[in-house]
Amino acid sequence: MTIAVLDIGKTNVKVVLLDEAGHTLAMRSRANVSLPGPPYPHFDAAGIEQWAIEALASLPDRVQIEAIVPVAHGCGAALVAGESLALPMLDYEHPGPDETAAEYDAAADTFHDSYTPKLPLGLLLGRQFFWQARRFAQDFARVTDILPNAQYWAWRLSGVKAAEVTTIGCHAGLWRPAERRFSDLAEREGWAARMPPMRHAWDTLGPLRPALVAATGLNPDCRVVCGGHDSNLSFLAHRATRTPPFTVISTGTWTIVMASGAELSRLDPARDMLANVDVFTDPVPTARFMGGREFALVAGDAAGAKATLDDAARVIAAGTLVRPAFAPESGPFAGQRGAILGPPPASPAERVALASLYLALVVDTMLDLLGAHAPYVVEGPSAGDAVFLAALAALRPGGSVVASEDGTGTGAGALALAQWGERAPCASSAHLVPDGGLDGLANYRARWRAI
Numbered sequence: 001m002t003i004a005v006l007d008i009g010k011t012n013v014k015v016v017l018l019d020e021a022g023h024t025l026a027m028r029s030r031a032n033v034s035l036p037g038p039p040y041p042h043f044d045a046a047g048i049e050q051w052a053i054e055a056l057a058s059l060p061d062r063v064q065i066e067a068i069v070p071v072a073h074g075c076g077a078a079l080v081a082g083e084s085l086a087l088p089m090l091d092y093e094h095p096g097p098d099e100t101a102a103e104y105d106a107a108a109d110t111f112h113d114s115y116t117p118k119l120p121l122g123l124l125l126g127r128q129f130f131w132q133a134r135r136f137a138q139d140f141a142r143v144t145d146i147l148p149n150a151q152y153w154a155w156r157l158s159g160v161k162a163a164e165v166t167t168i169g170c171h172a173g174l175w176r177p178a179e180r181r182f183s184d185l186a187e188r189e190g191w192a193a194r195m196p197p198m199r200h201a202w203d204t205l206g207p208l209r210p211a212l213v214a215a216t217g218l219n220p221d222c223r224v225v226c227g228g229h230d231s232n233l234s235f236l237a238h239r240a241t242r243t244p245p246f247t248v249i250s251t252g253t254w255t256i257v258m259a260s261g262a263e264l265s266r267l268d269p270a271r272d273m274l275a276n277v278d279v280f281t282d283p284v285p286t287a288r289f290m291g292g293r294e295f296a297l298v299a300g301d302a303a304g305a306k307a308t309l310d311d312a313a314r315v316i317a318a319g320t321l322v323r324p325a326f327a328p329e330s331g332p333f334a335g336q337r338g339a340i341l342g343p344p345p346a347s348p349a350e351r352v353a354l355a356s357l358y359l360a361l362v363v364d365t366m367l368d369l370l371g372a373h374a375p376y377v378v379e380g381p382s383a384g385d386a387v388f389l390a391a392l393a394a395l396r397p398g399g400s401v402v403a404s405e406d407g408t409g410t411g412a413g414a415l416a417l418a419q420w421g422e423r424a425p426c427a428s429s430a431h432l433v434p435d436g437g438l439d440g441l442a443n444y445r446a447r448w449r450a451i
Helices: 045-057 096-107 125-135 137-141 149-158 184-188 210-216 230-239 291-302 309-318 348-370 386-395 411-418 441-450
Strands: 002-008 012-018 024-031 065-072 077-081 084-087 145-148 204-207 223-225 246-250 255-260 273-277 283-289 321-323 339-341 376-379 401-404 430-432
Touching: 002 045, 002 149, 002 411, 012 045, 012 411, 024 045, 045 149, 045 210, 065 149, 065 230, 065 411, 077 125, 077 149, 084 137, 096 125, 125 137, 145 149, 149 204, 149 223, 223 411, 230 246, 230 255, 230 273, 230 376, 230 411, 246 348, 255 348, 283 348, 291 348, 309 348, 309 386, 321 348, 321 441, 348 386, 348 441, 376 386, 386 401, 386 441
Parallel strands: 002 065, 065 223, 246 376, 376 401
Antiparallel strands: 002 012, 012 024, 077 084, 077 145, 204 223, 246 255, 255 283, 273 283, 321 339, 401 430
């Protein structure tokens, strides 16, 4: 079996070809560009669709692809009127939803019902819909279907509309995780009634649309799987093959820490902690921050440099620290203003090492806040960051940090969905990270936490 994963991230869009063992055979990628409007900044759905068709058509041995699995970031949804968009897909960093924030907060379910923290901008789907329904009332009234992000792309591929719980239950304000039902807000506003039938993430929605078969050269029997939220699929790869407790650290634009076996009672909305909902509808205690965004902002022009443990050791010895937060709208230090304190890094590599050390310190804090259990499995770009891994392993000693070798971060989970019921999920390839090699890190962490 080979499958294609259509991965719609906030920063990049990818098509990844995987074999039945989860190895990457080919990959195509482009930036996920936000268009300025009107009526507001929004994702280029038409551009992504055309690019995805071309990317699928360019894959080697594409006639052998048995399934396409869409996965997507958790803060996007499509407002559909019949066969087209009623409104563009809002870029969640747009401040428009702040206009109705007070009214939304008064109407929303409490944190201990929805396990959704109060966040600015469009960082909650409920916030997006609430603002769009009032600011663009005529257009919103035309909405026949509300499709979570991954299921929008599943519909564009298969022609079948569906909803799925991992996005609806993901920092959206649309779901009550402990009760496994829509939130009172979603029911009252009529959003729940406009969701298509709920399907499992592993369900096959149908074959590829005939027009897409012709355009891509894929097999007419190629299945389109319902798919789900990207971080939840990173979690699924381990949920299906590991015995709890364990923790998955999914990295990318967002760093999402999902702690299987932790207690919901530890969640603190003021620290951007929430409950995700996995593909089985079980709530998973979670903490998050925009790790990839903060890394890029701290590293700046040096972001392409390669940092070593020696570079990190020099940063630690110099005492240079990053005060949170460079993406202050979210995370455990939301609302604080980020700064670099101490001697400036002496080289681009040291600047990158500083950014990696900072990410490790924030993740270490999140693990403490959650009461998260080892092993700590790092997925995505940070799984290839030697400084981040060494720092986190030193901060969580005892052979507790595992680096996934699944290059896409979501590939193993997507493969598990495509193979559901046919074979046991493949355990994600991973290696244990040694916990030695960065002297002085304990004192460095103590100074950072005090600041």
